Amino acid sequence: MTAILVGESVSKHFGGLKAVDRVDFHLDDGEILGLIGPNGAGKTTLFSVAAGSIPPTAGRVLLDGRQVSGKSAHRSVHLGICRTHQIVRPFARLTVLDNVLVGHHYGRPANVPGGDPHRVAREILDFIGLADRAGRLPGELTLAGRKRLEVARALATGPRVLLLDEVVAGLNPVESARLLDLIREIRGRGISIIMIEHVMHAVMSLSDRVVVLDLGRKIAEGTPSEVATDPVVIEAYLGRDEDDVQRQPGGAEEQQRA
Amino acid sequence: MTSPERALSSGAGVRVRLPVWLPGRILVAFAAGVALLWAAPLVLPVGEYTHNVVGLTFMFMAAALAWNWLGGYVGQISFGHAAMFGAGGFVAARLMLTLGLPFWVAWLAGGLVAGCYALLWGHPTLRLRGPYFSIATIGVGEATRLVATYWSGFTGGSSGLSLPLGGGPTKFQLYWYGLYLLAVAVGLSYWLRKSRIGLALFAIKEDVEAAGDLGVDATRYQDVVLFLSGTMVGVCGGFYASYQTFIDPQDMFSFDRSISFILMAVIGGIGTILGAAAGAIVFVVIQEFLLANYSQLYLGLYGTLLVLIILFEPLGLTGLLIRVRKLFGYRPRPDIAAGGLKSAAVGVDARGSTADQGVAPVEQSAPGERGSA
Amino acid sequence: MNDIPRRARIGRLSALVAVATLVAVACAPSQSNREQEGSAAVPDKIVIGSTLPLTGAESKAGGRMKQGYELAVELENKDGGVDVGGKKVRVELKLLDDTTDQAKAVNLAQRLITQDKVNFFLGTYSTALVEAQSTVAEQSKIPYVNGGGAATSIYRKGYTWIFGTLAPVENLATTEMEWIHQQQAAGKLAKPAKVAILWENTSHGEDFRKGVQDFAKAHAADYKTVVDESFPLDGKDFSAVLSKVRGAKVDLFMVDAHLPDFITMHRQYLSTKMCHQVITYGARGSEADAREALGQDGVSYILSAVWWNKQLGSKGLNKEFVDAFKAKHDADPEWYQATSYEAARALLTAVSKAGSVDKQKVRDALSVLDIESILPGSKLSFPQDKGGQASYPFVVQQNLPDGSSPIIHPSEVATGEGVTPNPGCKS
């Protein structure tokens, strides 16, 4: 198997805080890679760097050998890598369909053929299971619905690599089970996936491989079963609680936007 | 799809495929409207004064629409559009005075200069959002006004510039040029709103980062919109110069001028096409009415209007219209009701997939209620 | 539709705009029938249009101008109206409020002229508004007399329908300089004298500055301009400019400012213990508001020049005017009422001299008008070489510690003796 996405000693510092610290990772073609770690491990930050939302302090991320890090988010999307948000952020005053159309119109890499946007968008909604909601506002959907919408929008950009940030978090068992099947099907469509998850059974059941971050460093990597038994990982999870650490990267990002 | 020009030039009989976002009926209605307004003064017995004021109103409508592209579509409230209005006006006036260029060339040139000036300060400041951007625009506007007033070499300083009388078109003729200005503005507005670009702009307005994560190049689109907006407002400035035949920096660049654009758009319904235009009409009518009668009350009236609109009907006249139509059983698509845009999805509805249209309970949500600190 | 690159769309869009513009330029029906001939037949009523800033920043001045216009019309109507070719015609004044706003001043003039078809026009107040409004009058070829626009820029445009009773602000400066020159000749002032000119950045200020500088240049041996700064309206802190003046050790402190800036600046001037042989703020200083805001000591010995002063009102026309005004408002008129009164009177006189309400005839009458006047020099005419702007000396006043402000120049109307150098300065 060839690696489609490669991270070379990626680092992201906010002031003194090393949110991500020299992390190497790779994602093989058609693979589902689980990315886990306690709060403040720097998972989301790593996503943001990989998706080009924020530039890395050092290191780089390559998609098929082409650099995607340090560019603006929209460029990365056009190169075929798309991320979803932990807290869903749909365009509240656009219909579900229009939400998807945004991704389809503007996210597609130049080489991906368009076809009739509405048909494509409908297909995606069918596939994701929101077809009957096409004309509604995101606000009228359930949380599960909005999470699906988040994924649908990302799919509409015709990505080759999909970065899913806690898509099943907050869903009831039934809903999350459905969503996990969905993710498998997505992989079935030849899209490689990295997923951040706190819901362990989800990661363990779905991932081919798992990377564990703690305090910005990669502390373990391997098959679900391997990492699950890795003492370092267990220590990291039970050892400390860094809720406060979690705050700062967020805070720092806030400032950057402001 | 075929180009708008062809679409326009297609006479009766000729079949032309129009873009999804441009239904034939809209095009026809548009053409008809322009034609009617074009012919109106030739047949109707309107007083010359009214005639002229209507011409001026056309220009204000165009300007309000142009402001709306930035303020309404992208959600960047500019308190500094007077800077472009003035720039356009003075460049145009200068070109007419010193080079004796034909007025419309001068207008376009003025507009382009204004557009470029807008880009000059806009490109960096558009990274800011919400109040930050608004504050920046206030700074730009005021700084521009002061410099312009001081730069008597170009603007004639405090004594302004007077155009040679009888040079350009008369106020009477300007009616039609105002109409063309408006037509262009409406056309652009429709394009910016209903074509896919509209989708991108709205996405940017709703959540700039999320838009970026879906591949929307926010910077580029905001720049394009600001440039168009600045250019259009600049051309309006040129028109104004020709209309008044005397312009002076204190008036052209005044803060109140910037405000008037905002008022028009907000009164009519920020982010809507007909709204902004209607707002301009209301604005002018109010002024014309109060002018003769209660001139000492007009400030307060605008103030009250602003307050009421923001509190009770953030969509302004458009919102009111929606409410009224609801009384008569009209069920707007939820996104319209929420002040969203009825975009490419029009095409879908046309394709008969309107099953879910409007069944949802429509709660009138103020634009951006979703926003969280 | 979706495979067309965005650039192409934008390109096509610009094409569309271009096409639209070309079409636009192609056709615009030209002026339709406009009845331009002011029918020579004598009507039974003459309507005079006018706008004034009755609200907004200039409301105070506007209100005073209104009194002047109205008084003149009233007196004219007392004996049945203006005599047009032997027929007495009543005069009606149609006066609207332009709220100190250029665009409104223009639009209202438009309305009065094209819609209400007024016969003649009396101008608004403050240079900026008159400047904008006069273009309308010129375009629609209607006699336009104003008592509120002083800037020469208004009259330098080669307009032929615009007349003004306010002498240029240059004269204000010149008249003051004349008096100063006399004092200097009498050895009371430094020679050569170092001059500081501070002027508000408006046409008013520009003209003042020009007046002082021209005079100083003309007498290069006697005057040296060492500070020449403009300042924006409604400044909050003048310490920078003032310290420049202090640094330059000047003798003549020549400022042109409107009331709020005068008060703010002079307070700083006093509280930083500055003092000069001659202090003037142009037209400011003699008004009650100034004394109110700065105190008697604050304004003492300040030189001010105005277009008219009631102290001129002892004889002839002046007496008539002042008495009539007192009778009506039981208050003393100020220069605002005087210049506006004269503007209206000049227009009406021109009408009866023309013996017709024909606009062209009246304009001609105005251009050759030369009448007795209440203004200094007691003659009023609108010399064509001055573009229709009346020109006469100002009256220079000086505030004295006893609260009086006698006219000290020109000597023929002087009611008191000027004091210089400023006794207020110790050491």
Added chain:
Amino acid sequence: MAEALTLAVSAVLLAGFYAAMAYGLGLIYGVLRIVNLAHGGIIMAGAYLTWQLFTRFHVDPYLAIPVVLVVFFLVGVTIYYCLVRFLPRGPAGAVQSLLLLFGVWLIIRNLAYLLFTGNDQAIRTTYSTSSVSILGASYSLNRLLVFGISLVALIALHLFLTRTYSGKAIRAAGQNLESCTLVGINVERVYVLTFGLGTALAGLAGLLASTLFAFNPSFGAGELLKSFVIIVLGGLGSVVGIASGAVVLASAEVFSIYAVPSYLTSAVGFVLLVVVLVLRPGGLFGQKVLR
């Protein structure tokens, strides 16, 4: 050299007034994250109230301070309860608040026109033009007083925000809303308090202005814009920042006389504003929130 020193001192004195002018705007922004466009109107109203108290009841402007503070605190509370309260929170709300409060400003201005006409008013006390001499140069007593009062206000505000419960609540609300509600702070009350306080401070600025300048109903526009510049220079919503921002602006204006024609000195501030916004959105002194 001596001249430069004199200028420096007058710059600092001016900064005093500027800071007083900006506190209110900064406080409200820091907590509610809305820009109070009615600020200029309140300053104007403050000046008129002081003037009325002085002319009708012969209350010395500086003795009127408590009255003005109380009155405008209530005004602020009213504005909040009747209007601002209904705005949606967050960015969209921020934009709407701009328009809403601008409307309020227009109304206040119009009221002032109706009540007091457009004439310029000024307050002259026995000491209006008296002066104090420092290092050889003499300075306006009024300006010194204004500076002193502004300083006191700064310290008082600082103590209030750091020492009292309500003050800490305000700062908390300014920093992190969620956790506020978590620890059971009544956010609504905090907002009312803040808005009232901010308005009261604006009223105080009006009072101070009335002792220095002549004013009319359109007074306040310039003050509003300068307050913007200041809170942006100082980092939106930081009290100490505001003071520093005021000093920067005042010095820039006073000393720019050497660089640009004195007419353009006020433009300097606005250029500064845009540049800082773009280069250092956090303000010259970093983004400190009410600390």
